């Protein structure tokens with residue numbers, strides 16, 4: 175996330191939820207990432223959390239009352255409404271969601287939400303029954319239809335003793351959603367991006383599998399960048415440490431065959447396909463349903479080849495659908511990558527030096543080249559996976575511009 179929020183003014187609205195204390199962590203992470211955070215507490219927010227911690231963390235006076243602390247309330251709330259780049263309401267109660275949906279303005283936060291044209295992101299936190307109530311669901315749908323953003327809630331044990339959706343989602347997911355809400359770049363609005371990510375677990379028996387070391391970091395970076403550019407994103411995700419961003423649709427697929435099935439189901443609606451998964455090349459056909467017992471003798475496993483998902487998409491895609499792949503190589507990188515570009519009928523391949531210590535599986539950086547059809551390979555500098563994702567979608571924009579107008 176680094177300095178994702180440099181020069182951004184974020185109004186952090188804290189409303190009356192038991193999760194109000196978590197706003198301190200959110201504020202702290204936003205400040206670390208470069209944001210100027212202005213805390214605003216409703217009367218409920220103030221009941222749960224005093225102002226001192228948020229003021230200490232943000233270095234800003236907390237706004238708590240429409241009339242008490244502000245010299246000229248009419249001017250002040252309008253000024254901040256204009257200056258803010260984002261309103262983040264975390265935690266957001268059913269009450270603030272209802273007030274925002276219906277234009278009620280009876281305190282500083284609800285009044286300023288009406289006055290701002292900055293993006294608004296709600297992170298709901300409430301009792302499950304309240305969250306599932308049609309009134310709350312309708313209010314959220316209304317706000318979404320007006321362009322407001324939502325992240326979470328998470329499902330789990332709630333302070334009231336119930337179990338279900340209603341927990342404030344984790345801070346990293348809130349920061350991710352804030353970065354997406356803040357992004358003005360909408361070059362992929364209306365586009366559907368499908369990404370395969372992670373590795374596979376091919377069963378040997380019910381308790382063992384053949385796997386690989388894919389972390390899912392590249393798939394995560396690609397999904398986040400596509401979301402920031404306004405795309406709808408589906409991630410067909412194999413087992414990995416880094417889950418896709420919360421705003422993506424995620425289809426969990428343990429094996430390569432399950433991955434292919436999920437890709438096929440989604441493909442007709444897709445504009446851009448990116449194969450970032452480290453797909454297992456082989457599987458055991460019909461693995462036993464009982465655990466294999468150890469008898470001291472050598473074990474020979476017969477492996478059958480898995481389908482090549484990228485090649486399948488390359489062959490099946492329509493002219494308006496772009497297909498992009500990665501090539502994980504240890505030697506003769508450009509030759510091997512160029513062969514995969516042709517064989518899999520892709521528009522672009524990112525050749526990756528997975529032998530170098532700062533590139534490849536599990537690292538945060540990548541040494542890569544872009545290889546396209548009929549263009550010279552482009553060597554990229556050492557980049558973070560987030561930077562590589564940005565460069566890749568810049569190339570996608572060029573590729574889209576070259577599609578015939580009817581296919582864009």
Ligand code: CTP
Nearest residue numbers: 449450451453455481482483484499500501502
């Ligand atoms: N890929 C795929 N399905 C497979 C194998 C690979 O979709 N069964 C995709 C990967 O996601 C990647 C590209 O094809 O985008 C190249 O993958 P890579 O592992 O580099 O190459 P392979 O085709 O598996 O060939 P090899 O292992 O021989 O290098």
